[in-house]
Every structure is written in structure tokens, then in C-alpha cells.
Amino acid sequence: xxxxxxxxxxxxxxxxxxxxxxxxxxxxxxxxxxxxxxxxxxxxxxxxxxxxxxxxxxxxxxxxxxxxxxxxxxxxxxxxxxxxxxxxxxxxxxxxxxxxxxxxxxxxxxxxxxxxxxxxxxxx
Amino acid sequence: xxxxxxxxxxxxxxxxxxxxxxxxxxxxxxxxxxxxxxxxxxxxxxxxxxxxxxxxxxxxxxxxxxxxxxxxxxxxxxxxxxxxxxxxxxxxxxxxxxxxxxxxxxxxxxxxxxxxxxxxxxxxxxxxxxxxxxxxxxxxxxxxxxxxxxxxxxxxxxxxxxxxxxxxxxxxxxxxxxxx
Numbered sequence: 216x217x218x219x220x221x222x223x224x225x226x227x228x229x230x231x232x233x234x235x236x237x238x239x240x241x242x243x244x245x246x247x248x249x250x251x252x253x254x255x256x257x258x259x260x261x262x263x264x265x266x267x268x269x270x271x272x273x274x275x276x277x278x279x280x281x282x283x284x285x286x287x288x289x290x291x292x293x294x295x296x297x298x299x300x301x302x303x304x305x306x307x308x309x310x311x312x313x314x315x316x317x318x319x320x321x322x323x324x325x326x327x328x329x330x331x332x333x334x335x336x337x338x339x
Numbered sequence: 340x341x342x343x344x345x346x347x348x349x350x351x352x353x354x355x356x357x358x359x360x361x362x363x364x365x366x367x368x369x370x371x372x373x374x375x376x377x378x379x380x381x382x383x384x385x386x387x388x389x390x391x392x393x394x395x396x397x398x399x400x401x402x403x404x405x406x407x408x409x410x411x412x413x414x415x416x417x418x419x420x421x422x423x424x425x426x427x428x429x430x431x432x433x434x435x436x437x438x439x440x441x442x443x444x445x446x447x448x449x450x451x452x453x454x455x456x457x458x459x460x461x462x463x464x465x466x467x468x469x470x471x472x473x474x475x476x477x478x479x480x481x482x483x484x485x486x487x488x489x490x491x492x493x494x495x496x497x498x499x500x501x502x503x504x505x506x507x508x509x510x511x512x513x514x515x516x517x518x519x
Contacts, residue, residue: 222400225396225402226397226399229395229398229400230395230396230399232375233460240377241378251375255469255470258468258470262470262471280407283471284403288471293427293468294431294435294464294466294467295373295463295464296469297436298432298439298507299372301436301504303372323472324477327476327477
């Protein structure tokens, strides 16, 4: 049952990453990987909110598996982030590669804390 | 497939865009930055959405299940370095380096069009996670473990970026060696 919740979340999360990435690229021609940046930030916001809700005392163990381990885990990606950073550096955009690393980590951390704070306000 | 778009392998001298040794290719291409979907690559722009989405979903379920299994076998105590997620993200980054070099620079024939969506976007994307990385970083900071938090954030970055660089370099060398 627990495993099934993870699978259902991932079956939604992984295609959502692909479609979001595609939609972002249709609007932006930039080489900067805005699509992956967007899905990683969104997943950080949602997982931050879930974690905040649990810390505030909400009983969300099933939601954590479905939305946390499954959806957020599959929506966000480290492998694509790493490979994109490598490609930017290899193709001569070293500054963009560095910006991608710093911005992804700092904005991801900020999104986690924002989500956690919002959940704390709601459930606390 | 051995159509004209794949000609750089058989006829290295005939490649009009031959400034880059990696050459043109039908599915990856030297234009591509994003391994999930890169609309600069014509073959990816024209991907049939239904089958690709099914392959991404199936791969994602497999990758996420593997990550869940690793987390169950190797749980991290509160305040401790999250080794399971660390190794998941480092190994997933190493594997995508191998995969993307093989797909975009690897062979004489084009890979099956669903290999990248299933393995790259689905399995590896579902296996690795940026959200758990950021949440664990944040939780370690909140628990007063600033040293562990910064070590975790920095070592994961260094490990994942080092892994993707090393695996892509080694695979590229192996592909070039086999080609002669």
C-alpha cells in the first residue's frame, strides 16, 4: 500500500516534469535550463509545505508518501540538473553553469522555507 | 536508422557542421543542454506525446520505487548526514552522464526513441531528487547542525557534478576509442 502511494505520485510527477519543461521551453528560447529550475523549485515549495505541516502536528504520513516521496521526488531531479550544468560549462557558458548551481540551491532552500512557513501558519 | 541525418558517423569528412567533434545526431545532438526534453533538437520537438509520456511515467515509477527502497533500507537519523539521498543523487548523476553520451554521441545507429524518455527522464529523474535534498538541507539547519548541513549541500553538489563530468568523459573516451 505504501509503495503504491509512491508509485501513483511518481506516475504523475515524472510526466509533469517533462510537460512543464516542454511548456517552459516553448515560451523561452534561452539556453538557461528554466524548465528544470521551475520544476525543482515547485517541488521544493510543495515538499517544504508537507514537512511544515508534519512539524506543525498534522498527520500526513500517507500524503508524505504520495506527494512527498512520489510526486515531489519524481517532479524534481538531480540528475538532469547535474547534466545541464555540465553541458552549459562544456559549451562555454561557465557563468550560466555557476548561476544555475547557486540559484537552484538558494532558491530551492528559499522555496522549502516558504512552503514550511505557509504550512505552519495554516496548521500551527 | 541510417538516414542522412545520421551521416556524421559513416562519413566524418562530410559533416557540414563538423566543428564540434561530437557531431550531429538524430536524438541528442550537440545543441542539447536539457536531457529531459530539448526543443532545439528536431527529433525531440516531434516526439509522439502519448508513448513518450507513458514511458516517462513508467520509468518514473521505477526510479521512485528504487529511491523509496533505498530510503527504507538506509534511513537517516534526524540531525545526521543523509547518506542515502547523497548516494542516490551522485549515482543518478553518474548514470545520466553515461546515458546521454551513449545516446547523443554513441553509435552508428540511432537509439530507440523511447530510451531517453524512459531511462533518462523517467528512471533517473524519478530516482534522483532535488526536493528531498533541499528539505534535508533546511532541516539540518533548523536542527542546529549547520556544519553537517553545509557539508551535505556542498558534498552533494561536488559529488553529483564530479560524477556527471567523470562519467561523461570516460564514456566519451570509450566511444571514441571503439570508433577508432
